Amino acid sequence: xxxxxxxxxxxxxxxxxxxxxxxxxxxxxxxxxxxxxxxxxxxxxxxxxxxxxxxxxxxxxxxxxxxxxxxxxxxxxxxxxxxxxxxxxxxxxxxxxxxxxxxxxxxxxxxxxxxxxxxxxxxxxxxxxxxxxxxxxxxxxxxxxxxxxxxx
Amino acid sequence: xxxxxxxxxxxxxxxxxxxxxxxxxxxxxxxxxxxxxxxxxxxxxxxxxxxxxxxxxxxxxxxxxxxxxxxxxxxxxxxxxxxxxxxxxxxxxxxxxxxxxxxxxxxxxxxxxxxxxxxxxxxxxxxxxxxxxxxxxxxxxxxxxxxxxxxx
DNA sequence: ATCTGCCGGTCGACAGCGTCCACGGCGCCA
DNA sequence: TGGCGCCGTGGACGCTGTCGACCGGCAGAT
Numbered sequence: 001x002x003x004x005x006x007x008x009x010x011x012x013x014x015x016x017x018x019x020x021x022x023x024x025x026x027x028x029x030x031x032x033x034x035x036x037x038x039x040x041x042x043x044x045x046x047x048x049x050x051x052x053x054x055x056x057x058x059x060x061x062x063x064x065x066x067x068x069x070x071x072x073x074x075x076x077x078x079x080x081x082x083x084x085x086x087x088x089x090x091x092x093x094x095x096x097x098x099x100x101x102x103x104x105x106x107x108x109x110x111x112x113x114x115x116x117x118x119x120x121x122x123x124x125x126x127x128x129x130x131x132x133x134x135x136x137x138x139x140x141x142x143x144x145x146x147x148x149x150x151x152x
Numbered sequence: 153x154x155x156x157x158x159x160x161x162x163x164x165x166x167x168x169x170x171x172x173x174x175x176x177x178x179x180x181x182x183x184x185x186x187x188x189x190x191x192x193x194x195x196x197x198x199x200x201x202x203x204x205x206x207x208x209x210x211x212x213x214x215x216x217x218x219x220x221x222x223x224x225x226x227x228x229x230x231x232x233x234x235x236x237x238x239x240x241x242x243x244x245x246x247x248x249x250x251x252x253x254x255x256x257x258x259x260x261x262x263x264x265x266x267x268x269x270x271x272x273x274x275x276x277x278x279x280x281x282x283x284x285x286x287x288x289x290x291x292x293x294x295x296x297x298x299x300x301x302x303x304x
Numbered sequence: 305a306t307c308t309g310c311c312g313g314t315c316g317a318c319a320g321c322g323t324c325c326a327c328g329g330c331g332c333c334a
Numbered sequence: 335t336g337g338c339g340c341c342g343t344g345g346a347c348g349c350t351g352t353c354g355a356c357c358g359g360c361a362g363a364t
Contacts, residue, residue, distance in 0.1 A: 001210070009206055016168045016202035019321060019351095033342055035322075046210040050168035050202060051294070054161055058153070058198040059301045066218075066246065066255055081291050088299035093291040094218065103218055103285060107297050133255060139233050139245040142203070142294055145259050147240035149211045171322095171350060185313055187351075 001046065003150070004029065005037055009047065010150035012038070016050040053142065061107040063114050064135035067121060068100035075126025077101050083124040089117050100131065153198065155302070156181070157189055161199065162302035164190070168202040205294065213259040215266050216287035219273060220252035227278025229253050235276040241269050252283065 007027045011018055020031040020038070027034065041047045056064065071080060077095065084093050084104055092105040104121075108114050114134075121130050159179045163170055172183040172190070179186065193199045208216065223232060229247065236245050236256055244257040256273075260266050266286075273282050 006211070009204065009211060012204035013206060014203070016204045021321065029341095030343055031321075032323085032344080036341075044210075046207055048205045048207055050204050051166070051296070052161065052164035052168045052202050053200050054165060054296070054301075055198055055200055058196075059158070059161060061297060061300060064246070066248070085292060088297050091295050091297060092293040094216070094287040094293075095289045095291055096218070097286045097288055100285075102291070103287075109300060133252075134249045135246040135255075136249055137247045139247055139254070140237060141244040141246075143243050144203070144206070145213060145240050145243055148213060148259075148261060149206075173350060181312095182314055183350075184315080184352085188312075 001041075005041060005046075006150040008034060008037060009041065010144070010146040012047065012050070013144035013146060013149075016052075056107055056138070060109050063108050063111055064138060065106050065108075065114055066133040066135060067104050067106060067118065068096075068131035068133075069102040069104060069121065069124075069127055070099055070129045070131065071101045071126050072128040075101070075128070077126075080124055080126045084121075087117070087120060089113075153193075157193060157198075158302040160186060160189060161193065162296070162298040164199065164202070165296035165298060165301075168204075208259055208290070212261050215260050215263055216290060217258050217260075217266055218285040218287060219256050219258060219270065220248075220283035220285075221254040221256065221273065221276075221279055222251055222281045222283065223253045223278050224280040227253070227280070229278075232276055232278045236273075239269070239272060241265075 004027050008023055011023055011026055015022075020034045023034045023038075024031045029037075038047070056062070069080065069084070071077065080101060081093065081095065084090050084102065087106075089106045089108050090104045091107050094103045095101065096103050106114070106117050108117055114132075118130055118132060121127060156179050160175055163175055163178055172186045175190075176183045176186045181189075190199070208214070221232065221236070223229065232253060233245065233247070236242050236254065239258075241258045241260050242256045243259050246255050247253065248255050258266070258269050260269055266284075270282055270284060273279060
């Protein structure tokens, strides 16, 4: 992976629908060469996908929370992670150091639904309790740190 | 916004580079009609953008942390949020209920760099202290809750 | 009832793009 | 030196993006 790959990555993180021709013009290669490079970045797992980002409230997901997951003494983290992945409202899942084994971000339509989700989380085998931080607003999210990837 | 819009949104959240023709075949409209709808979803801010998702470690961002920001008694949340937004390593920023005013997710290359970032966070006017949760691994992230958006 | 305007659709033209492949240049190694 | 792998260009061809003309359905006004 060289500086040109990094430029391509940075550009696609900003605009995931950029055409190969656009990218080529940006990095000084032909569209075919860019296509080849992007294909390689995808097949090697550097680029894992392209996604539209949607304003959550516009699609009815008006409640966001960060939930710490505290395991039981005998809980198995792999199994807990698998169970967390089964819940569609769990958008992100981080294994963390500390009392909590995981912090998850959930998005649901209402506070009632959040309560139900918390119940579901607590019913996972190996989960002792949860610690909920209600998000009042999402100031920004998923912003790529392109300063490190393609400096300049 | 109707059920077809929701289908389009769901499909674009899965594959942000889907062609209008692909989407049209999925929802039973012509490419032009889909293009028109997508344009409207973009211009009304429902779809805020399209982004490549990149494996952080592949681009040198091997350290992730969730950092709670505890404000001083006189700290101004708007000013803190603006300062947080100035730091490229801060990928996400949530205003939260509780002791902390914000929780931010930071991604940096090394633990040394994390320490520097924490210093920068603590030096923001209005920030009393930070509480860091080191992420050991990102199990998954930014997964769209399409079950709510386009059930089916 | 009819008429009008709006909305959302199809269709087609045309420039541009995506995909694939042939080919060439360059660097490295035996 | 020659051979190989890598990475690039360029071209062919089907597909797509963009735009505009046109149409039909629906709601509201007369």
